[in-house]
Amino acid sequence: MSIAENLAQVNASIRSAEAAAGRSSESVRLLAVSKFHPLESVIEAIEAGQRFFGENRVQEAFSKFSELLSRGYDFDLHIIGTLQRNKVRDAVKIASCIESVDRIVVLEEIERQCAKISKNIDVLLEVHTGEETKAGFTDSAELERAISLCAQKTYPHITLTGLMTMAPNTDNEEEIRRSFRIIRGLRDTFSEKYAISLPELSMGMSGDYPLAIAEGATIVRIGSAIFGARQ
Numbered sequence: 001m002s003i004a005e006n007l008a009q010v011n012a013s014i015r016s017a018e019a020a021a022g023r024s025s026e027s028v029r030l031l032a033v034s035k036f037h038p039l040e041s042v043i044e045a046i047e048a049g050q051r052f053f054g055e056n057r058v059q060e061a062f063s064k065f066s067e068l069l070s071r072g073y074d075f076d077l078h079i080i081g082t083l084q085r086n087k088v089r090d091a092v093k094i095a096s097c098i099e100s101v102d103r104i105v106v107l108e109e110i111e112r113q114c115a116k117i118s119k120n121i122d123v124l125l126e127v128h129t130g131e132e133t134k135a136g137f138t139d140s141a142e143l144e145r146a147i148s149l150c151a152q153k154t155y156p157h158i159t160l161t162g163l164m165t166m167a168p169n170t171d172n173e174e175e176i177r178r179s180f181r182i183i184r185g186l187r188d189t190f191s192e193k194y195a196i197s198l199p200e201l202s203m204g205m206s207g208d209y210p211l212a213i214a215e216g217a218t219i220v221r222i223g224s225a226i227f228g229a230r231q
């Protein structure tokens, strides 16, 4: 199937998962994850009406999406991979949101780089809930500290808008749902405690997004179901 057909199918199944969960239509946004796929594939998706993209690696994101900018394409890019501090400068130039912030030093660096170019940026804090990699905050006290710093407006160029996670790679639905419930619970608890609105829950990938939508996802990050297998 073509990228356009895959997009249509994924969009239809997002709409039906929203309806099944009693959620309003278009309460979930599809982030098309184009990592490891060539520029031509991204253009195909844009021409099929997609403009919201996710990339894992800053260098790849920067070269692909700078080229798209120079060709006049319109898009909204989120960075979803673990960020080294020395990559923050390029990341904030090209993206509207960094979803994978997992250390306070990264928040500090994002603030520093955004201040330099007078740019405001959204961030999500990534929470480790069971995925095999080490990505994400593992210590809830540290996560809480990051949220409270953002709530106190410590970083004037950063708007914290929610949380992100990757569920474990398993067929066990209960285990997957548990991971989504953890970040929803943390979001509910901390947004109330620090009086900060945290509307976004970025969770769900090609293999588990209907479950994520049932558990409250507002962004689903989908790569292979749109672009095919990665090399």
Ligand SMILES: *Cc1c(COP(=O)(O)O)cnc(C)c1O
Pocket: 033, 035, 056, 080, 081, 166, 205, 206, 207, 221, 222, 223, 224, 225
């Ligand atoms: C690659 C990736 C995705 C998309 O994964 P698929 O299984 O291809 O849909 C989502 N989130 C993150 C953080 C990723 O690295």
